[in-house]
Amino acid sequence: xxxxxxxxxxxxxxxxxxxxxxxxxxxxxxxxxxxxxxxxxxxxxxxxxxxxxxxxxxxxxxxxxxxxxxxxxxxxxxxxxxxxxxxxxxxxxxxxxxxxxxxxxxxxxxxxxxxxxxxxxxxxxxxxxxxxxxxxxxxxxxxxxxxxxxxxxxxxxxxxxxxxxxxxxxxxxxxxxxxxxxxxxxxxxxxxxxxxxxxxxxxxxxxxxxxxxxxxxxxxxxxxxxxxxxxxxxxxxxxxxxxxxxxxxxxxxxxxxxxxxxxxxxxxxxxxxxxxxxxxxxxxxxxxxxxxxxxxxxxxxxxxxxxxxxxxxxxxxxxxxxxxxxxxxxxxxxxxxxxxxxxxxxxxxxxxxxxxxxxxxxxxxxxxxxxxxxxxxxxxxxxxxxxxxxxxxxxxx
Amino acid sequence: xxxxxxxxxxxxxxxxxxxxxxxxxxxxxxxxxxxxxxxxxxxxxxxxxxxxxxxxxxxxxxxxxxxxxxxxxxxxxxxxxxxxxxxxxxxxxxxxxxxxxxxxxxxxxxxxxxxxxxxxxxxxxxxxxxxxxxxxxxxxxxxxxxxxxxxxxxxxxxxxxxxxxxxxxxxxxxxxxxxxxxxxxxxxxxxxxxxxxxxxxxxxxxxxxxxxxxxxxxxxxxxxxxxxxxxxxxxxxxxxxxxxxxxxxxxxxxxxxxxxxx
Numbered sequence: 001x002x003x004x005x006x007x008x009x010x011x012x013x014x015x016x017x018x019x020x021x022x023x024x025x026x027x028x029x030x031x032x033x034x035x036x037x038x039x040x041x042x043x044x045x046x047x048x049x050x051x052x053x054x055x056x057x058x059x060x061x062x063x064x065x066x067x068x069x070x071x072x073x074x075x076x077x078x079x080x081x082x083x084x085x086x087x088x089x090x091x092x093x094x095x096x097x098x099x100x101x102x103x104x105x106x107x108x109x110x111x112x113x114x115x116x117x118x119x120x121x122x123x124x125x126x127x128x129x130x131x132x133x134x135x136x137x138x139x140x141x142x143x144x145x146x147x148x149x150x151x152x153x154x155x156x157x158x159x160x161x162x163x164x165x166x167x168x169x170x171x172x173x174x175x176x177x178x179x180x181x182x183x184x185x186x187x188x189x190x191x192x193x194x195x196x197x198x199x200x201x202x203x204x205x206x207x208x209x210x211x212x213x214x215x216x217x218x219x220x221x222x223x224x225x226x227x228x229x230x231x232x233x234x235x236x237x238x239x240x241x242x243x244x245x246x247x248x249x250x251x252x253x254x255x256x257x258x259x260x261x262x263x264x265x266x267x268x269x270x271x272x273x274x275x276x277x278x279x280x281x282x283x284x285x286x287x288x289x290x291x292x293x294x295x296x297x298x299x300x301x302x303x304x305x306x307x308x309x310x311x312x313x314x315x316x317x318x319x320x321x322x323x324x325x326x327x328x329x330x331x332x333x334x335x336x337x338x339x340x341x342x343x344x345x346x347x348x349x350x351x352x353x354x355x356x357x358x359x360x361x362x363x364x365x366x367x368x369x370x371x372x373x374x375x376x377x378x379x380x381x382x383x384x385x386x387x388x389x390x391x392x393x394x395x396x397x
Numbered sequence: 398x399x400x401x402x403x404x405x406x407x408x409x410x411x412x413x414x415x416x417x418x419x420x421x422x423x424x425x426x427x428x429x430x431x432x433x434x435x436x437x438x439x440x441x442x443x444x445x446x447x448x449x450x451x452x453x454x455x456x457x458x459x460x461x462x463x464x465x466x467x468x469x470x471x472x473x474x475x476x477x478x479x480x481x482x483x484x485x486x487x488x489x490x491x492x493x494x495x496x497x498x499x500x501x502x503x504x505x506x507x508x509x510x511x512x513x514x515x516x517x518x519x520x521x522x523x524x525x526x527x528x529x530x531x532x533x534x535x536x537x538x539x540x541x542x543x544x545x546x547x548x549x550x551x552x553x554x555x556x557x558x559x560x561x562x563x564x565x566x567x568x569x570x571x572x573x574x575x576x577x578x579x580x581x582x583x584x585x586x587x588x589x590x591x592x593x594x595x596x597x598x599x600x601x602x603x604x605x606x607x608x609x610x611x612x613x614x615x616x617x618x619x620x621x622x623x624x625x626x627x628x629x630x631x632x633x634x635x636x637x638x639x640x641x642x643x644x645x646x647x648x649x650x651x652x653x654x655x656x657x658x659x
Contacts, residue, residue, distance in 0.1 A: 084559075084563055106559070106563050107563070107564075107565050107566055107568075108565075112563055113560075113563045115556045115559070116556075117554065117556050119554065119556040119557050119559065119560035121575060123578045132561070132564050132566075132574075133564030136564060136565035136566050180560075181563075181564075184564065184565065
């Protein structure tokens, strides 16, 4: 997918980068002339006393792969079910292609959904499952047969059309569910936790297949997931949801490298959060004193910080370097002792206690570039942590 | 498997003997060559032959079957709808009352059901006969049908129906193409159960029937009052056979359904 390649080539997005400065092939959300395919306008939904979706507005654009990420109970499934028509908003409206569909029943919406449980009809063959929606459209039989074959080929299940769902593996069932939801050529495909039932290897390959399929067919996908890897791999844009509200919307790299607040930073990826007090602001350069990490300097211009202000600073584990000798740089370093080493194959997660035994544990991720089994660091080693001026980011609460 | 001790085996044998010896005696004596019910006179199928020329008994049997067929069909249709309402609409206002009212005939003494229906039919000035018995039977079978279908719907994956609607099926089409094909074993079992209940019933039928509509149990009962003949034993044996087959089929359907649904 070209949008992602370009984003990767442009390097990690920095918060100071204005939207136009990072070239992206596909970013209709930044184009004022682009017409959204779906618009939620001030949508709210309550179940009893629980507010599932709270005055939420959101636009999805044609051909976009959009991921809705959040912990269970954050309202992401409700939002998707409102789009499919299974829930009716208490307030606000939902537009599809400019048409208000808030009150349209599910069977009249040009939107299809792939269910988390796949919801394959157990009494029908694979063919009949895929043909189900086409039959409801009243298409002639030859046309239905042709489309079913086409869909089976698309999801690489040729020849399995006569089987029953219970004669298929989990991965095959997922493909049938996908084929069935794509058969009607919906304007928008909703995917509810599409990979949740697959094992890890299969999940990875399926993610890429899904992305290829989406760009090949030129469809708009909205996927709901609690799995951040899944969201980051597939999505052009993702939204992080919490308690019925969208906390941040943006491309995955922006969400990761420039999270809007502490919640997003901690939900997406691993991060060390340290407290500090601003001691000086000189242009983009903010200096702060932290009881945990000493003097910290960081690059920050969007937030108007004043000396004396107490703030939280986030440091991603992979952006911290580890060494036995004291680094030459004057700031952005702290001494500590290794408490724990978690070897994960591709990288090693080291927990370093800084500020004495009752201090603060900081996580450092070391890429395992060498095949040597002997690691340069061991438990109880005295080490130094250091990072760039660009690594730290200020986290609004 | 835990082995049973001698005490438990004895209890089991006595219990089953108490339940089934009378029935076995009845079946055995239906093949008795002697006219006296209590004296064994050798094996014979004579009474089954004379039964076939007993017009009033055959008429009653045919009426009972037609009646049970209609009553079971109505009860199953309504019971299925009631089960859907109970399973689908969550905690709607008056749910407890509705549940209670649907299931009340299960525990209501038959005499009371029969009497109250009789009073209703008299008050409404309805001519009593085939249809009044049918309505009465449909009423008391409905609760049984509802329970059987409801137990199936409890394990039903709602997302199947949502998927159907998502693919463009109206709620009505969804019911016919997805819900019903998936719950039909339970619906068939409910029908079998209702059919059997209607075929067996004596009390309610006696209350609600009129001239010219005598069901098989009523005919047998009145025949017994004039003296038990082995012919009655033969008729009862056939009925036991029919009911046993229906009950076994119903339980097989429910078992198969549980396996498919699990």
